[in-house]
Amino acid sequence: METPRPPVAAALREAMDAAGVGVRELARRVHCDHAYVSRVLHARQQPSVDFLRMVDAELGTDLAPAPPQHEGRGDGGGVRAETEHLHATIAHLVELDGRYGGGPIAETAVHVWRAAQSRLDATAVDGPDGRAYLAAVAELAELAGWLLFDADRADEARRATLEAHMLARHARDTSMQRFALTNLSMQDLEVGRAGESLRIADELLEELHLPPRVALLARIRRGRALAGAGDEARALADLGRARADLGDSITTSDPAWTWWVDDNEVAGHQAEALLVLGDADGALERLQQCVRTVGTQRGEAFYRVQLVRAFAGARAWRECEEALLEVPPLLAQVASGRIRRRLRDALRQIRRDREAPGWVRDIAADVGGDLGIVTGHHYRSPGATS
Known part of the structure; x- marks a missing residue:
């Protein structure tokens, strides 16, 4: 039964x-x-409340708990109402990020976070309601850090994420502390601090009773850091183990924020590591899977730019041309400084490759020009008109 x-x-x-x-x-x-x-x-x-709110918006249901209606901020009800409002704001910002990227909404997230944090002095953070409010502020800081990271504002992103970690510690929110650490590891890797990224990942993996999904994410971060350090064998072993463990990592102890760690996420990190290690051919199959199955507009833009880089590395020029032409319509919708920087790097890679045909260089220059991305002098193949 x-x-x-x-x-x-x-x-x-x-x-x-x-x-x-x-x-x-x-x-x-x-x-x-x-x-x-x-x-x-x-x-x-x-x-999570955020998940239920998004379901309500899509299906017209009423599953998410309604925020309590209380007057004033001096009682626990007022604090709970503020906390519910912050969670609703977080859910909305996450949805906007998936559609439009972090660029246009990073400032909004920072403003909301700072405004919420400024109220902490007037909030009783010692009780359960106060700690829940503090935890929501920590989550806002974490989200602001991610959005600043996607906007390619690395120093600000790191400061916000460090503050998120500190706030989560004060709120006794171990789950959010771990989330902030995984983000710090990712941010360090993006700016070339592979050693620091590896240290954070190892620190996480040494924790006792680490939820399996969090351990899997930490292993992904470690694999990427090892690839950044040039340790190919250990990097691919860690990422391969993470992908193999994906199904078995699902448990009731998973934090709500791990919902986005799926096969597509792991495949994308495998592709990233392979590109860093110089194996463009090996990255292509995984990137093509990611493009087919990614669930957000920002994610598609990211993976299509990575495809340009991989096709250029594999010197598959016709496929590189097709991938290049797919990018501008997406970046007309998605404002992500990180994606634009990666596209600029890919366009420079094409321009500097002496084996790249002139027509590919021309297309790369045109795409960069259309998007306002400076890559160097415009190349024209012999006989082409200006």
């Missing part, structure tokens, strides 16, 4: 059936891992 599902799981299944929406389709719409949706449906995962 089947165990009755909790009310939220049953209501979610009923709403999905009524809308004709399957697990993967709902996951795509709300920008999360389909395994997370499946765990919620089978009562193996307590859904």
Whole structure:
């Protein structure tokens, strides 16, 4: 006899059936891992308020708890209302990031975070309600750090993430502390600090009772850091193990923020490591998978730019041309400084490759010009008109 599902799981299944929406389709719409949706449906995962709010927006349901209506800020009810408001803001910013990238919303996130943090002096952070508010401020700081990172504002991103870690410690939110550390490891790698990135990943993996999904993410970070340090064998071993362990890492102890760690995420990091290690051919299959299955517009823009880089590295020039022409329409929608910088690096890679045909260099120069990305002198093949 089947165990009755909790009310939220049953209501979610009923709403999905009524809308004709399957697990993967709902996951795509709300920008999360389909395994997370499946765990919620089978009562193996307590859904986050942010997830339920996104489901409500997509399916017209009323699953997310309504924020309590209280006057003033002197009582616990007022603090709870503020906390609910911050969680709703976080969910909205996450959705905007998936659609448009971190560039246009980073400043908004920083403003909301700083405004919320400025109220901490008037909030009783010693009690459960106060700690919940402080934890929400920590999550806002973490999100601001990610958005600044995507906007390619590395120093500001690091400061915000360090503050998120500190706030999470004060809130006794171990889960958010770990999230901040994984982000710091990623940020260090992006600016060439592979050793520091590796130290953070190793520190995480040494923790006792680390939830399997968090351990998997830390292993991904370590694999990427090892690739950045040129340790090919250990890097590929770590990333291969992370991908092999993906299915078995799903447990009820997973933090809500790990919803986005899926096969596509691991494949993308494998491709990144292979590109760093000089194996463009090996990266191509994984990147093509990522482009096919990624669930956000920003993610597609990122992986298509990486495809340009991989095709150029493999000297597959016709495919490189096709990939280049796919990029401008996406970057007309997605404002990500990090993606634009990576595209600039890929265009320079093409321009400097003496084996690149003139027509590919021309297309690369035209794409860079259309997007306002300076890569150097415009190249014209012999006989071409200006």
